[in-house]
Amino acid sequence: MEKHSLSLVLSLLLFIPLFYGGTTEAAGTLDGSEEWGYVEVRPKAHMFWWLYRSPNRVEDPSKPWPIILWLQGGPGASGVGIGNFEEIGPLDANLNPRNSTWLQKADLLFVDNPVGAGFSFVEDKSLFVKNDLEAATDLTTLLEEIFNRNESLQKSPLFIVAESYGGKFAVTLGLSALKAIEAGKLKLRLGGVALGDSWISPEDFVLSWGSLLKDVSRLDDNGLKEANSVAQRIKQQIQNGQLVEATNSWSELEQIISSYSNSVDFYNFLLDSGMDPVSSLATIEVSKGIALKKYSRYLSSLRSSSSAGGGDGDGDLDTLLNGVIKKKLKIIPDNVAWGGQSDYVFTAMAGDFMKPRINEVDELLAKGVNVTIYNGQVDVICATKGAEAWIAKLKWEGLRNYLSKGRSPLFCGNDRITRGFTRSYKNLHFYWILGAGHFVSENYPPAHKNIFSSVLSVSCLIIDTYYEHHRIVVRLAQLRKSERTIIILGR
Numbered sequence: 409m410e411k412h413s414l415s416l417v418l419s420l421l422l423f424i425p426l427f428y429g430g431t432t433e434a435a436g437t438l439d440g441s442e443e444w445g446y447v448e449v450r451p452k453a454h455m456f457w458w459l460y461r462s463p464n465r466v467e468d469p470s471k472p473w474p475i476i477l478w479l480q481g482g483p484g485a486s487g488v489g490i491g492n493f494e495e496i497g498p499l500d501a502n503l504n505p506r507n508s509t510w511l512q513k514a515d516l517l518f519v520d521n522p523v524g525a526g527f528s529f530v531e532d533k534s535l536f537v538k539n540d541l542e543a544a545t546d547l548t549t550l551l552e553e554i555f556n557r558n559e560s561l562q563k564s565p566l567f568i569v570a571e572s573y574g575g576k577f578a579v580t581l582g583l584s585a586l587k588a589i590e591a592g593k594l595k596l597r598l599g600g601v602a603l604g605d606s607w608i609s610p611e612d613f614v615l616s617w618g619s620l621l622k623d624v625s626r627l628d629d630n631g632l633k634e635a636n637s638v639a640q641r642i643k644q645q646i647q648n649g650q651l652v653e654a655t656n657s658w659s660e661l662e663q664i665i666s667s668y669s670n671s672v673d674f675y676n677f678l679l680d681s682g683m684d685p686v687s688s689l690a691t692i693e694v695s696k697g698i699a700l701k702k703y704s705r706y707l708s709s710l711r712s713s714s715s716a717g718g719g720d721g722d723g724d725l726d727t728l729l730n731g732v733i734k735k736k737l738k739i740i741p742d743n744v745a746w747g748g749q750s751d752y753v754f755t756a757m758a759g760d761f762m763k764p765r766i767n768e769v770d771e772l773l774a775k776g777v778n779v780t781i782y783n784g785q786v787d788v789i790c791a792t793k794g795a796e797a798w799i800a801k802l803k804w805e806g807l808r809n810y811l812s813k814g815r816s817p818l819f820c821g822n823d824r825i826t827r828g829f830t831r832s833y834k835n836l837h838f839y840w841i842l843g844a845g846h847f848v849s850e851n852y853p854p855a856h857k858n859i860f861s862s863v864l865s866v867s868c869l870i871i872d873t874y875y876e877h878h879r880i881v882v883r884l885a886q887l888r889k890s891e892r893t894i895i896i897l898g899r
């Protein structure tokens with residue numbers, strides 16, 4: 409991965425603008441290993457993307473090299489920033505090579521989705537997307553611009569890999585892309601959809617929180633009772649189509665759980681969120697609108713504020729992206745700051761945030777698309793218990809056979825330590841990742857050169873990144889003790 413830190417430096421000198429004309433502006437490194445650009449997905453709505461070509465790419469017609477499209481959560485968090493520099497890209501936030509980069513096994517396409525996240529921006533505030541379907545339409549337009557002009561890319565299967573809220577974008581995009589492919593508008597091979605700790609059915613997640621946290625001693629009976637009563641109200645509100653109200657109740661439920669659990673970390677029930685209990689109580693007082701805004705700010709500033717506390721530093725993402733990276737990319741307009749509009753993205757989607765996307769998973773399964781779900785054992789926000797609950801609601805004809813199958817243990821490297829379990833039936837694959845919380849992220853000693861097979865169906869690489877992230881999160885939780893940020897949901 410040496411090559412990539414070098415190319416960062418080189419690209420400052422060897423920048424080549426590639427003007428596609430029309431609605432697309434792009435640039436890249438001279439050696440072609442990286443390319444990035446904007447697509448104007450709607451008039452005055454600009455989406456930023458960044459493609460890394462793997463140095464390991466092999467041209468083998470019988471086993472075409474995969475491309476991974478990474479969709480961050482939030483909504484409003486930046487794939488180009490967080491997914492790339494904090495989780496799976498070739499360089500970490502200190503611009504050191506990342507051993508566990510998924511670039512070893514695939515080309516990586518990061519996008520700042522939806523418009524308003526990261527470097528993406530709108531020229532008019534009415535242009536933020538209001539729901540997952542609008543986001544999927546924009547993403548499909550982006551894929552048309554990137555793939556239709558390059559026959560070589562069209563031969564690579566595209567795997568849509570999502571984290572957290574990104575799962576709702578992934579399944580709607582999967583269907584929208586298939587439709588565009590069938591209509592001859594998009595030239596692309598869809599390889600599959602992978603959902604990492606994904607917010608597919610909010611109702612099932614909020615209903616799982618109370619009993620999960622009670623079982624692991626983080627709530628008592630009183631906390632359980634109160635949590636379940638709000639969760640039931642959320643279920644009712646979702647059924648009645650009162651989705652904005654459901655979003656507000658969700659925020660209330662998190663406050664209740666924080667208060668009864670002495671601030672459990674919603675990404676890992678073994679940890680405290682590290683927030684100051686006084687400030688968390690204070691947040692209940694402020695208006696919901698402000699609480700939500702605060703929440704989405706948290707998404708984009710998690711790492712920056714954490715590392716500001718000292719330590720050996722994961723780098724400051726804001727400084728990095730708005731500094732050396734913006735300089736490298738050259739095409740970011742002066743008045744556009746990375747993360748500058750991310751606060752608005754969540755607010756604009758408040759009416760869709762709690763809407764389930766189980767039907768979309770069903771449709772993908774019925775169309776024969778490989779759907780891979782992976783979940784961290786100690787996550788709360790998108791708890792495995794909740795994921796299993798929504799899977800049990802699938803109408804897919806293979807469901808009964810899937811549920812009755814046994815699981816296989818997963819190992820990485822030569823030790824026989826159980827790292828997880830997996831179960832597959834036809835095109836549905838589930839991975840239980842032991843010891844992992846909500847996020848997949850960062851370097852892990854590269855001991856395990858395991859397969860990232862065509863459906864991503866494995867993944868010691870995924871498991872490695874989870875374990876490394878666990879280590880980092882523990883450290884950050886310690887650093888964050890004095891912080892006053894309110895933690896709410898996943899990215």
Ligand SMILES: *[C@@H]1O[C@H](CO)[C@@H](O)[C@H](O)[C@H]1NC(C)=O
Nearest residue numbers: 440461515557558559560561
């Ligand atoms: C098309 O994509 C391939 C594979 O990533 C790349 O090698 C090639 O340079 C691209 N061609 C153009 C014209 O961008």
Ligand SMILES: *[C@@H]1O[C@H](CO)[C@@H](O)[C@H](O)[C@H]1NC(C)=O
Nearest residue numbers: 599776777778835862863865
């Ligand atoms: C789904 O994944 C399996 C490998 O696990 C592969 O053999 C199959 O071709 C994939 N199906 C599709 C439609 O891509």
Ligand SMILES: *[C@@H]1O[C@H](CO)[C@@H](O)[C@H](O)[C@H]1NC(C)=O
Nearest residue numbers: 505506507508851852853854
């Ligand atoms: C990354 O891999 C290299 C070579 O195997 C090794 O020397 C280095 O210690 C690894 N870095 C980390 C952070 O694990």
